[in-house]
Amino acid sequence: MKNSTQPQSSFKKLCRKLSPERKDSSSQRQHDNNGEDKNRDLEAVFAYMDANRDGRISPVELKKSFETLGEQLSDEEAEAAVRLSDTDGDGMLDFQEFSQLIKGDEKFTEEEKKVELKEAFRMYIDEGEECITPRSLKMMLKKLGESRTTDDCKVMIQAFDLNADGVLSFDEFALMMR
Template sequence: MASKWFTSKSFKLSLPRHHRRSDTHGPPISRSPPYDNSRAHQLREAFRYFDSNGDGKISSEELISFFAGMGENISQDEADAVIGDHDTDGDRLLDFQDFVQLLERDSGDDDLRRAFEMFEIEKGSGCITPNGLQRMLDRLGDHKTYDECVAMIRAFDLDGNGVLDFNEFQTMMT
């Protein structure tokens, strides 16, 4: 049975990784502004979160580790199936282009809704607050200050109320 975050046919979520690598390993890290919300920047950032060892490839072990950090357990078979469905060069690893193709598939609102709910500090509140964002990022090992979380939310807060509703979150993720 596939994890609620992806099926063997399409991966449905890009969230921060619990370990960031240094600038000295793997592909160069872009020097774009920290809150650049371009699609290319978002994809690069998501890839870096998954690629915990910084080798420019995502292994099944890295997929398992990423989801374990989010409190989701996936099996080796599930991780291998996702990689097998998207690995274009047969090395049983996802390079950046494989990862982009995987993420560019239609993710569906159900999975996006579950991701949104992970960030809600008060379940059912319908919004992501800076505290909720900070708490989830801390869980994932990506420690941000409260002010950094406020700035991250501000970048996608279309109505200016200081929180993200589902539609704003959906815009941010797509």
């Protein structure tokens, strides 16, 4: 369920797949030459995804990069991945934002992680609601291209529903995402 509940996860997975430094992490590239190799790898992946060479990756470029590699990314996933990583609010990923995303959570403070989780959580709740219901989960999964029945969604929620109320609160969602 983790992949379908966090739009960003498939984006991270693809970027890590593209990045040579992730492929041969066992040798750690002879201690990374002070990070120069990592930056070159990230620059190469970024350049590959930045099709129009404007120094930013749009959701459309992100989606096309996935398609080129034989991976699927919905419009909603591409937009969510960019939105969740876009710190300057321009609707695109510059190299710095892209780099932060790929380098992972170790760079984020606990507060930044919580803000990111809340943004992801909000994508799964209906307007006016405070929790993820089977109905809202079904609707979001459909937007992400995954068709599930309401009963399937109830089962998915049950797996992480600590107080057995049939819905996921933010705290339950946060535990699930760890």
